[in-house]
Amino acid sequence: MIAPIEESAVARTSAETLLELRELEVDYGIGDKRVRAVDGVDLEIRAGEIVGLAGESGCGKSTVANAAMQILRPPAHLVGGSVIFQGEDLVGKSTEELRRFRWRNVSMVFQSAMNALNPVMRVGDQFVDMMQAHERISKRRALGRAADLLEIVGIDRQRVRAYPHELSGGMRQRVIIAMALGLRPELVILDEPTTALDVVVQREILQQVQDLQRELQFAVLFITHDLSLLLEVAHRIAIMYAGEIVETAPAARLATEPQHPYTQGLLESFPPLSGPRARLTGILGAPPDLRDPPSGCRFHPRCPHCLPERAGLYARQTSERPLLREIAPRHSVACHLVEEEGAA
Amino acid sequence: MSTIAPLEVRKLSKRFAIGSALRRSHVHAVDDVSFDLRPGRITALVGESGSGKSTVARLLARLYDPSDGSVLFEGSDVARVRRRNDVRRYRSQVQMIFQDPFGSLNPVKTIRHHLERPLRIHHIVPRSEIDERVHELLRTVGLVPPEEVAAKYPHELSGGQRQRVAIARALAVEPKIVLADEPTSMLDVSIRIGILNLMIRLKEQRDIAFLYVTHDLASARYVADDILVMYAGQIVERGPIEAVLSDPLHPYTRLLLAAVPDPAKQLHMERIEIRKGLAAAAVDPPPGCRFAGRCPLEIELCSRRTPALVEARPGQSARCHVTAPSTS
Numbered sequence: 014m015i016a017p018i019e020e021s022a023v024a025r026t027s028a029e030t031l032l033e034l035r036e037l038e039v040d041y042g043i044g045d046k047r048v049r050a051v052d053g054v055d056l057e058i059r060a061g062e063i064v065g066l067a068g069e070s071g072c073g074k075s076t077v078a079n080a081a082m083q084i085l086r087p088p089a090h091l092v093g094g095s096v097i098f099q100g101e102d103l104v105g106k107s108t109e110e111l112r113r114f115r116w117r118n119v120s121m122v123f124q125s126a127m128n129a130l131n132p133v134m135r136v137g138d139q140f141v142d143m144m145q146a147h148e149r150i151s152k153r154r155a156l157g158r159a160a161d162l163l164e165i166v167g168i169d170r171q172r173v174r175a176y177p178h179e180l181s182g183g184m185r186q187r188v189i190i191a192m193a194l195g196l197r198p199e200l201v202i203l204d205e206p207t208t209a210l211d212v213v214v215q216r217e218i219l220q221q222v223q224d225l226q227r228e229l230q231f232a233v234l235f236i237t238h239d240l241s242l243l244l245e246v247a248h249r250i251a252i253m254y255a256g257e258i259v260e261t262a263p264a265a266r267l268a269t270e271p272q273h274p275y276t277q278g279l280l281e282s283f284p285p286l287s288g289p290r291a292r293l294t295g296i297l298g299a300p301p302d303l304r305d306p307p308s309g310c311r312f313h314p315r316c317p318h319c320l321p322e323r324a325g326l327y328a329r330q331t332s333e334r335p336l337l338r339e340i341a342p343r344h345s346v347a348c349h350l351v352e353e354e355g356a357a
Numbered sequence: 358m359s360t361i362a363p364l365e366v367r368k369l370s371k372r373f374a375i376g377s378a379l380r381r382s383h384v385h386a387v388d389d390v391s392f393d394l395r396p397g398r399i400t401a402l403v404g405e406s407g408s409g410k411s412t413v414a415r416l417l418a419r420l421y422d423p424s425d426g427s428v429l430f431e432g433s434d435v436a437r438v439r440r441r442n443d444v445r446r447y448r449s450q451v452q453m454i455f456q457d458p459f460g461s462l463n464p465v466k467t468i469r470h471h472l473e474r475p476l477r478i479h480h481i482v483p484r485s486e487i488d489e490r491v492h493e494l495l496r497t498v499g500l501v502p503p504e505e506v507a508a509k510y511p512h513e514l515s516g517g518q519r520q521r522v523a524i525a526r527a528l529a530v531e532p533k534i535v536l537a538d539e540p541t542s543m544l545d546v547s548i549r550i551g552i553l554n555l556m557i558r559l560k561e562q563r564d565i566a567f568l569y570v571t572h573d574l575a576s577a578r579y580v581a582d583d584i585l586v587m588y589a590g591q592i593v594e595r596g597p598i599e600a601v602l603s604d605p606l607h608p609y610t611r612l613l614l615a616a617v618p619d620p621a622k623q624l625h626m627e628r629i630e631i632r633k634g635l636a637a638a639a640v641d642p643p644p645g646c647r648f649a650g651r652c653p654l655e656i657e658l659c660s661r662r663t664p665a666l667v668e669a670r671p672g673q674s675a676r677c678h679v680t681a682p683s684t685s
Contacts, residue, residue, distance in 0.1 A: 069545040211405040212572065216616035238546055241575075241618040282546045284553075284579035286602065286619040293579070295550030299515040 031099060031199055031232050032058040032081065032119075038093035039076050039085060048303045050076045050089070052256040055337065060199065063226060063233040065247030065264070067240045067279070069300050073256045074236050078202050081234070082121050083111050099199075117147055120193035124205035127185035130177040136163075136188055137173030143192055162191040166221055183214035190218070194225065202234045207242075219246055241283040244268050249343065252276045255301050255311040258337060262344040272346040275312045310335050310349060318350050326353060362393035363533050363566055364417070364451070369426035369436075371412055375640070385639045386412045388590040390426070391666075394534055394566040399556065401577035401598060402570045403613075404587035409639070413587070414536045414570045418453040419444065449479045452527035456539040458519035462511040468495075468522055469507040475529040494525040498555060517548035524555065528563075535559075538570045553580045574617050578602055586610050589639040589647040592666060596673030606675035608652045646678065654679045 039051040051073040058064045068074045079085050081096055083103050096103040098118065103111065115121075123129070131139055140159030144150050150158075160170035166187040168180075177185055186206065193201050203222070207215035223246060226233060235247055243250050244264055251261040252275065260273040271277045278296035298315040301307050309331040313319045319330045326349060335347040340355075371387040386409045394400055404410040415421050417428060419435070428436040435447045455461045462471060472491045476482055482490050495503035498521040511519055520540060527535055537556065541549040557580055559565050571577055577584060577598065584601050586594040586609065594607040605611050639647065645660040646652070652659065658678045668674040669681035 069547060212574075212616045213405065213612060239618070240546070245618050279547060282550050284550070284575045286575050286578060286614065286617055290578065290599075292554070293550045295554075296547035297551075299517055299548060300545060 029060045030057055031060045031062075032056075032234075033097040034077065034081060034094065035097065036094040037077065037080055037096070038091070039073070039080050039089055040092050042088045043090075046304075049306075050256055050303060051080065053094075054253075054256075054258050056251055056258065056261075058200065058232050058234055060232055061226075061230045062249065063235060063247045065243035065250040066234060066236045066253060067238065067243050067250060068253035069238055071300060071303070072253045074253050075204055077253070078121065078204050078234065078236055082115060082119060082202060084115075084121075113147070116143065116193075116198065117196045118198050119200045119202065120196070120198045121202040121204065122186075122189050122193050122206045124208050126189040126206070127177075127182055127209075130185055130188065132177050134176075135173065136175050136177065136180070140173070140192060140195060143195060147196055158195070159191075162195055163188065165194070165225060166191045167217070183210050183218065186210060187218060187221070190222065194229070194231070197229065198231060200232045200234065202236070204236045205238070206235075208237065208239070215242075222246075240279050252279065255306055256303060257311060257347065259312065259348070260344075260346045261337070262341075266341070266344055270344075272340065272344075272351050273312075273348050274316050274318055274350070278315075278317075307331075309333055310347075326350065362395050363431055364394040365429040366393070366413075366417070367391050367427045367429065369413070369416060369428065370424045371409075371416055371421060372424045382641045385590045385642055387416065387423075388639070388642075390587075390590075390592055392585055392592070392595065394568055396533065396564045396566050397560055398583060399560050399567040399569050399581045400583045400585060401581035402568055402585045402587060403572065403574060403577050405572055405613075407589075407639075408587040409590040410570050410572075410587050411538055414453065414538045414568060417534075417568065418451060418536055419447065420453075445479070449530045450532050451534045451536065452530060452532040453536040453538065454520075454523050454527050454540045456542055458516055458523055458543065459511075461523055462519060464511055466510070467507065468509050468511070468514070471522060471526050472507070472529055475526060479530045481530060490529075494529055495522075497528065497559075498522070498525045499551070500525070515548075516544050517551060520544060520552055521555070524552075524559075528559070532565065534566045534568070536568045536570070539572070540569075541576065542571070542573070549576065550579075556580055574602070574613060575619070586613070589642070591647065591676060593648065593677070594673075594675040595666070596670070600670070600673050606669055606673060606680045607648075607677050608654050608680070609648050610675075612651075646676070 034054055034056040037051055037054040038049065041048045041050050054077055066074045066077060076089060080091055083096065085091060091104060137156050137159045141152050141155040144155045144158065156173055160173045163172055164170050168184055168187055180188065207218050235243060237243060247264045249261065250264050250267045251258050252273065254275050260276045267276065271280055281293050282295045284293060296315055301311060307314050313330045319327060321327050329349045335349050337345045337347045338352060339345045340351065369387055369390045372383040372385055374381055374383055376382050390413060402410045402413060416423050423436050427434045430447060438444055438447065469491055472494055473487055476487050476490055491507055492503035495506050500506045500518060500521050541552050544552065553576060556567060560567055569577065569581055581598045584595065584598040585592050586607065588609045594601060594605060594610045601610065602614065605614060644663050646664050649655050649659040656679060664676045664678045665683055666674045666676050667681040667683050675681035
């Protein structure tokens with residue numbers, strides 16, 4: 014049985030902030046056709062912490078990850094905010110400085126990363142390439158390390174000689190995770206790392222990531238649409254909606270005391286596998302078109318607590334943007350209702 | 358609740374040939390599959406990718422011809438009907454909803470066009486009533502106001518709305534059976550429940566027999582009455598869904614259950630044993646249980662003889678020599 018490490022345990026091992034995103038703003042396109050995909054996101058990741066970022070497609074969660082890695086490509090571009098890694102702002106760093114920083118300090122695994130392996134190169138040689146790009150290491154030593162890394166993710170070390178097509182999808186994804194861990198980065202960003210895989214393989218990979226994380230103590234930013242998965246693996250979870258973080262809390266607290274109506278609706282969208290079979294409602298409507306986001310609180314058109322009868326509150330909900338406010342230690346919510354009444 | 362099965366699947370098999378003429382082998386995508394679909398009941402067909410679950414749905418929709426076995430619809434075998442009229446009649450009774458609501462609608466035609474077509478082709482209502490019926494269908498699937506939605510093009514709708522259009526189109530011919538192949542897997546999580554609730558409402562109000570093909574056990578438990586668990590082309594466990602999921606017989610069902618995140622017990626993630634064996638080997642399978650290589654309960658018999666589907670508890674059957682031994 015794996016229980017997420019207690020919040021206090023994380024705080025004990027280190028309270029050092031590893032990565033801090035401040036007022037992050039990312040646009041797609043320019044001029045009139047500009048779409049603000051990420052709108053003022055603040056997020057902090059401490060050393061050795063697993064932070065989950067959950068939201069629906071198009072909410073901007075992957076864009077946040079790409080901005081953190083400074084790999085935004087046109088038409089996406091950073092228009093504001095800073096990405097502070099171990100006290101240094103990455104925004105404005107030269108390509109060469111960023112190249113050294115990536116993989117060594119922060120590595121990233123994408124959803125379809127298993128397709129990123131070069132099909133005509135042996136797996137081991139791809140590890141060698143990656144290592145030699147960052148440090149002086151002989152091919153023989155690099156291959157030895159590659160074999161060790163494969164073993165860590167549960168793949169036979171002989172497989173350094175295999176070509177990607179000789180491995181299953183799950184194994185290829187594990188190879189990528191092994192590569193991402195290869196230079197012992199302080200932070201690993203996992204962007205839907207198991208979404209394309211079957212549940213049993215998904216669970217195997219997550220178990221290995223958790224084991225490795227506990228052993229090597231790297232921090233993880235885990236991005237997925239599957240909140241039920243995050244509740245199991247993350248220490249802390251941030252919920253994104255339409256380009257903004259609407260709630261962030263320790264995983265256990267988010268599961269039992271979600272405050273934002275969107276978080277509540279999202280939790281209500283995953284039917285349970287045990288306990289009573291109650292009717293769920295999900296969330297009415299659909300996520301907004303970011304070319305024309307709703308005024309005020311972006312969730313208000315879908316919010317069950319946004320009612321014209323309550324004129325004062327309604328006016329705020331429809332015209333004023335709610336800000337993230339801390340309502341309990343490490344638990345913040347951006348909601349007018351919570352602000353006025355203490356609970357949604 | 359009616360007990361007459363409008364669709365009876367008996368010993369259905371589908372083999373696909375692979376390789377060259379000299380080294381021909383066969384993928385046993387569907388192997389000896391039998392079950393019934395009953396009015397007003399949702400049957401979940403659950404399995405991982407490659408288990409053959411979508412092939413079963415496609416066989417029932419007559420998109421493939423079976424290699425063996427039969428599909429009895431109201432008593433007559435439709436698996437091999439060839440005459441146009443017979444196929445058309447069957448298709449007016451059995452409709453399919455696909456995974457991709459983006460690919461299944463014609464981008465240059467309005468929503469009205471998509472719903473009118475089946476009404477005309479199958480002569481469901483007189484021409485004068487077509488408009489009215491289109492609007493009624495849109496209301497049924499929760500797309501309002503219908504006049505406005507009918508005039509739109511697919512790209513003007515969200516994924517969830519498009520899937521509702523696909524469901525409305527399936528309902529247009531007043532089918533007795535609806536085959537839904539992963540209808541929610543491409544939709545955003547917050548709108549999936551809406552589609553599942555719609556399926557439940559339709560089964561209750563229209564007495565439709567649903568086959569719900571999915572890899573998602575939690576959503577299966579949410580909508581379905583019965584479950585069929587597939588592994589490597591075979592049904593390995595079947596029964597009333599609550600019975601199967603609360604106390605599964607087959608080791609594969611147990612593995613699946615342990616692997617699925619359950620928000621109801623989030624802080625108690627179950628640890629599964631990682632096994633090296635390859636999943637779902639259905640290429641020219643040797644005799645024996647196909648799960649044997651990954652199974653923690655394996656005994657000597659498992660690699661020698663293919664287990665039969667044995668009813669070990671009332672209504673609940675499994676293909677396992679250990680947990681559902683054959684009595685003969």
